[in-house]
Amino acid sequence: MFGVIWEQALTTPILNLLVALFHVTNNLGLAIIALTVIMRAVLIPVVLPSMTAMKKQRDLQPQLDKIKKKFKNDKKKQAEAQMELFKQHGLNPAAGCLPQVLMIVILIALYGVIIKFANGIDVSNINNLLYFDWLKFASADAIKTGFLYLDLPPPRKHLTSPTILHIICKTKWFIQCR
Numbered sequence: 266m267f268g269v270i271w272e273q274a275l276t277t278p279i280l281n282l283l284v285a286l287f288h289v290t291n292n293l294g295l296a297i298i299a300l301t302v303i304m305r306a307v308l309i310p311v312v313l314p315s316m317t318a319m320k321k322q323r324d325l326q327p328q329l330d331k332i333k334k335k336f337k338n339d340k341k342k343q344a345e346a347q348m349e350l351f352k353q354h355g356l357n358p359a360a361g362c363l364p365q366v367l368m369i370v371i372l373i374a375l376y377g378v379i380i381k382f383a384n385g386i387d388v389s390n391i392n393n394l395l396y397f398d399w400l401k402f403a404s405a406d407a408i409k410t411g412f413l414y415l416d417l418p419p420p421r422k423h424l425t426s427p428t429i430l431h432i433i434c435k436t437k438w439f440i441q442c443r
Contacts, residue, residue: 275374
């Protein structure tokens with residue numbers, strides 16, 4: 266059930282956009298770059314408020330440290346004082362994290378589409394997922410898996426593990442939060 270919703274709501278539209286960009290650029294590498302730029306541009310309204318909330322929270326860090334020192338033995342009063350400080354400055358502590366979840370979900374779907382494309386392209390399966398006839402491929406030879414003048418090799422199986430994806434996403438998130 267969840268897999269069908271994931272495919273219909275996220276993966277298939279992203280795949281269609283990637284194929285449309287491929288037909289425009291006639292280059293899979295450039296299509297992936299263009300798709301990534303489009304995805305980041307679409308996610309700016311979601312990410313921008315969370316980044317400003319994280320910046321506000323970072324600016325309040327010295328005051329939060331004072332509260333922690335003042336109420337270090339009473340966690341309930343410490344939490345109340347922190348929430349009061351957040352209310353005074355109009356800050357929602359969850360605002361910094363929740364929009365990032367949407368971004369991570371979309372990036373995982375994008376990763377799935379790229380892997381689907383890169384793991385031995387089966388034209389009939391991809392053609393069945395495309396919305397418009399003009400997006401369909403005549404044969405597997407029509408798909409050039411190159412970037413500029415380089416041929417993109419198929420991915421190694423040990424590099425497609427979701428664990429590595431999670432590590433990369435969390436590292437990127439950690440760097441962005443700093």
